[in-house]
Amino acid sequence: MTGLYGRTVLVTGGAGFVGSHLVDALAEDNNVRILDDLSTGRRGQVPSGVRFREADILDTAALDAAMDGVDVVFHLAAAVSVAESIAMPDRYHAVNATGTLAVLEAARRQDARVVVASSAAVYGAPETVPVTEAEPTTPSSPYGVSKLAADHYARVYADTYGLETVTLRYFNIYGPRQRAGADGGVVATFADRARHGKPLVIEGDGEQTRDFVHVSDVVQANLLAATTDATGRAYNIGTGETTTVGELAALISDYADRRVEITYTDPRPGDIRHSSADISLARDVLGYEPTVALDEGLAALFGATAMEQ
Ligand code: NAD
Secondary structure (H helix, E strand, O other), rough: OOOOOOOOOEEEEEOHHHHHHHHHHOOOOOOOEEEEEOOOOOOHHOOOOEEEOOOOOOOOOHHHHHHHOOEEEOOOOOOHHHHHHHHHHHHHHHHHHHHHHHHHHHHHHHOEEEEEEEHHHHOOOOOOOOOOOOOOOOOOOOHHHHHHHHHHHHHHHHHHOOOOOOOOEOOOEEEOOOOOOOOOOOOHHHHHHHOOOOOEEEOOOOOOEEEEEEEEHHHHHHHHHOOOOOOOOEEEEOOOOOEEEEHHHHHHHHHOOOOEEEEEEEEOOOOEEEOOOOOHHHHHHOOOOOOOHHHHHHHHHOOOOOOOO
């Protein structure tokens, strides 16, 4: 049940972690195309029967061809590493800001709706938590700035050109297919280390908080965004629940089939202390309701049944 039927849709970044789950949800009932340069995505994550074009979103000819006849674009393609963005801010600006502008411009020619992937990184270190969409946007990395540019372009294209755009500000997404390692998600990294019996290394004191949202709930948010009348604005997508990184490590070590050591190292430079979503707007306006609690999502990730409390 997707709520979206018989449409021609383009998923940029559809071979990536989030994009591939969205493609899975859309493919049965819609004509789905993917544009992805496979910089971090994987061809093997694309289901058969889906039209796949390996290209950069900055390749205007490829983008225009992929956009031809499209009703809805889910724009997820992005360069996604905060650390890498510090090393190459120009590349992040090109892919995330200029690339989103290119997607919006191509969509405008088709009058296609665009659902834009934004990020909690647009808030930087928020003054108050949980953050509402009205919180000042003061990103603390080139990645965050580039996502904020994309976020603003989507709103301005709605206001200026009447294009139907919806922006989703994701908090910490986790689930199957997420990459582990330096540039991957903390859940995937901890899960991978736990499976291999390696210590879970917490950067800082472990008291930093995050809002971990399961990828299936992010898919749900995208499907709601594809049909809502409330376009031209940004919505926080998380769970409204917060977990410390220390609690996450403890939960994951419980799911490992052996005792896993938890160790501490220096905090990551520029790491945000508290990140927590107020999801009232998405709940009230889009009808978004997170369905997967963290312990259930982790249990599924480890192929186990939820722990009995
Ligand atoms: P991902 O790296 O798995 O997916 C990004 C996809 O975009 C990859 O398949 C990659 O190959 C593709 N891509 C990158 N640059 C491209 C380019 N120039 N042209 C074409 N394709 C390109 O990451 P993800 O976690 O699935 O992220 C999806 C979106 O969600 C991104 O826009 C990201 O900024 C946003 N987001 C993710 C999270 C999270 O916790 N995972 C949080 C906030 C926002």
